[in-house]
Amino acid sequence: MNTLPDMFWIELRKVLRSRVPFFTALGFLFMPFIGALLIFIYKDPQLARQLGLLGAKANLTVSSADWPGYLNLLIEFTALGGFFFFCLAISWTFGREFTDGTLKDLLAVPVPRFAILLAKFLVAALWCAVLILETYLVGLGLGAAIRLPGGTPAVILHGVGMAAATAVMSILLVMPFGFFASLGRGYLLPIGIALLALILGNLSMTLGWGEYFPWAIPGMFLQEPHLPFFSYIIVVCTSLAGVAGTYFWWKYADQNR
Amino acid sequence: MRLRSQKSKEQPMNWIIETEELCKQYGTVTAVQDLSLRVAEGEIYTFLGLNGAGKTTTIRMLLGMIKPTHGSATMLGKRVRLGSREPWADVGYLVETPHAYPELSVRENLEAARRLHPGTPRQAVEQTIERLGLAAYADRRAGTLSLGNVQRLGLAKALVHRPKLILLDEPANGLDPAGIVEIRELLLEMTRQEGVTVFMSSHILAEVARLADRIGIIHAGKLLREMDMAGLERERRRRLVVRVRDREAARQALAAAGFQAEELADGSLALGQAGAIERPDDIASALVRGGTPPLQLLLEEEELEDYFLRLVGVNGDK
Numbered sequence: 001m002n003t004l005p006d007m008f009w010i011e012l013r014k015v016l017r018s019r020v021p022f023f024t025a026l027g028f029l030f031m032p033f034i035g036a037l038l039i040f041i042y043k044d045p046q047l048a049r050q051l052g053l054l055g056a057k058a059n060l061t062v063s064s065a066d067w068p069g070y071l072n073l074l075i076e077f078t079a080l081g082g083f084f085f086f087c088l089a090i091s092w093t094f095g096r097e098f099t100d101g102t103l104k105d106l107l108a109v110p111v112p113r114f115a116i117l118l119a120k121f122l123v124a125a126l127w128c129a130v131l132i133l134e135t136y137l138v139g140l141g142l143g144a145a146i147r148l149p150g151g152t153p154a155v156i157l158h159g160v161g162m163a164a165a166t167a168v169m170s171i172l173l174v175m176p177f178g179f180f181a182s183l184g185r186g187y188l189l190p191i192g193i194a195l196l197a198l199i200l201g202n203l204s205m206t207l208g209w210g211e212y213f214p215w216a217i218p219g220m221f222l223q224e225p226h227l228p229f230f231s232y233i234i235v236v237c238t239s240l241a242g243v244a245g246t247y248f249w250w251k252y253a254d255q256n257r
Numbered sequence: 258m259r260l261r262s263q264k265s266k267e268q269p270m271n272w273i274i275e276t277e278e279l280c281k282q283y284g285t286v287t288a289v290q291d292l293s294l295r296v297a298e299g300e301i302y303t304f305l306g307l308n309g310a311g312k313t314t315t316i317r318m319l320l321g322m323i324k325p326t327h328g329s330a331t332m333l334g335k336r337v338r339l340g341s342r343e344p345w346a347d348v349g350y351l352v353e354t355p356h357a358y359p360e361l362s363v364r365e366n367l368e369a370a371r372r373l374h375p376g377t378p379r380q381a382v383e384q385t386i387e388r389l390g391l392a393a394y395a396d397r398r399a400g401t402l403s404l405g406n407v408q409r410l411g412l413a414k415a416l417v418h419r420p421k422l423i424l425l426d427e428p429a430n431g432l433d434p435a436g437i438v439e440i441r442e443l444l445l446e447m448t449r450q451e452g453v454t455v456f457m458s459s460h461i462l463a464e465v466a467r468l469a470d471r472i473g474i475i476h477a478g479k480l481l482r483e484m485d486m487a488g489l490e491r492e493r494r495r496r497l498v499v500r501v502r503d504r505e506a507a508r509q510a511l512a513a514a515g516f517q518a519e520e521l522a523d524g525s526l527a528l529g530q531a532g533a534i535e536r537p538d539d540i541a542s543a544l545v546r547g548g549t550p551p552l553q554l555l556l557e558e559e560e561l562e563d564y565f566l567r568l569v570g571v572n573g574d575k
Contacts (some may be wrong), residue, residue, distance in 0.1 A: 006372035013369070017360040101356035105414065107372040108320040110346040251340035255322040 007119035032139035071159030095181035176242025279328035349420035355411020356420035359400025374418035387499035510547020
């Protein structure tokens with residue numbers, strides 16, 4: 001595994017030189033800005049009425065115009081939007097080798113296949129973590145800028161802890177999308193499955209099975225932080241299955257591209 | 258090249274590539290069938306075939322990218338297995354259209370290739386850039402390169418770790434004539450001076466004739482023939498074309514000397530017998546004796562393309 005630093009360097013260089021991370025970072029920036037805007041409107045009902053639909057939506061979304069309400073909003077946004085952007089990140093990391101035709105250059109090399117794949121997973125996870133960090137740094141700055149009340153250290157720490165736990169689960173749950181990108185030899189299959197997972201996640205939560213469906217578990221966690229232990233096991237197993245599936249597929253499937 | 262072929266015949270062979278009844282089937286379609294071949298150390302072996310003949314499938318099986326339906330391949334003494342780490346430290350390859358990471362520069366792409374071959378010294382990147390004539394483009398993003406330079410970059414990636422065996426799929430694709438000559442010289446230098454073995458596919462037959470020690474002709478997944486360049490020369494049809502003023506008199510004079518001539522569309526006479534081809538002066542003498550001296554004697558050799566198409570049975574009666 002002494003080749004891992006070199007593989008990590010290669011993967012990191014590919015990501016840093018690409019425009020895709022920039023666009024995902026830009027997309028993620030919308031979340032704190034929209035959250036802060038909704039809270040700002042909620043704080044001023046007069047302005048909310050003047051803004052019509054946006055005001056009505058703000059009234060529906062925001063629970064309270066203070067730090068706990070704002071942080072809850074951010075966590076919900078990052079749980080839903082974050083999952084989708086994380087899927088984009090990991091799908092790009094794996095799918096690009098197929099769409100750019102560069103996969104063949106990674107196959108007949110004297111480096112363990114697992115080191116190449118682990119570097120990809122690590123870089124994708126790092127990418128997701130940076131997006132989350134960006135969101136919360138900007139989010140906390142915006143919360144302070146609009147002078148939200150109730151920003152005690154305990155509230156902030158609780159919010160950041162919830163955000164971190166949700167982010168970790170979301171990152172673990174996108175690992176199988178590396179497999180879907182490899183299986184579909186590009187981006188379409190993982191993005192299609194991501195949409196399906198969101199729909200099925202909502203459906204399973206509605207039917208009361210959310211704690212059993214991997215991609216509903218972060219949403220369930222936001223509603224009820226004390227989930228049964230097996231829900232966390234399901235998250236970890238889903239992630240490991242994704243990594244293992246990707247490894248076996250890269251190692252044993254015929255590679256014609 | 259001929260000298261090297263003779264030498265390799267005299268010495269015991271060290272086979273760098275060996276395949277035993279290699280076969281690949283996709284459902285009912287047989288892409289490669291019972292392919293057995295051997296490539297000796299320091300040899301340039303060229304694989305000739307039409308599109309879809311099975312060349313790329315064979316190269317991918319040799320590189321462990323595709324699992325054979327049955328049969329086996331050994332390279333550099335190591336059995337090729339799907340997903341294995343051996344014997345790739347000493348193998349460089351270029352399969353189908355070369356691709357590079359478009360957002361990385363030429364130098365960065367080569368650095369990535371270097372890191373994929375642990376133990377390759379850092380300076381190998383700059384040396385390879387110089388060797389492949391990429392110095393002017395070293396800091397350009399690969400996505401902005403011309404097709405020819407992408408091909409050079411693909412070759413550079415295959416060579417950066419100084420492999421003992423190089424597998425190249427259509428290496429001259431996209432190169433201009435100067436580039437083709439440059440790459441040919443580079444491959445010849447590597448085989449002559451460094452003992453590198455080259456296994457390549459190509460459809461540029463004239464290029465094959467200049468470069469290869471041996472060729473294998475593959476058609477519809479089967480290896481039809483293997484021959485060295487001398488064998489290829491022997492098997493190409495040759496004929497002596499004679500232009501005369503009086504065809505009938507010439508035909509009678511040649512018949513009297515024991516030669517059968519065929520009349521061509523342009524009025525010339527063609528002789529295919531070995532005696533005529535090997536001794537055109539006898540033909541000239543016979544014609545002079547018959548009172549119809551030749552205006553022109555021309556030894557025509559079958560074009561490589563025509564020979565190849567004749568061999569694979571496509572439009573081969575020209």
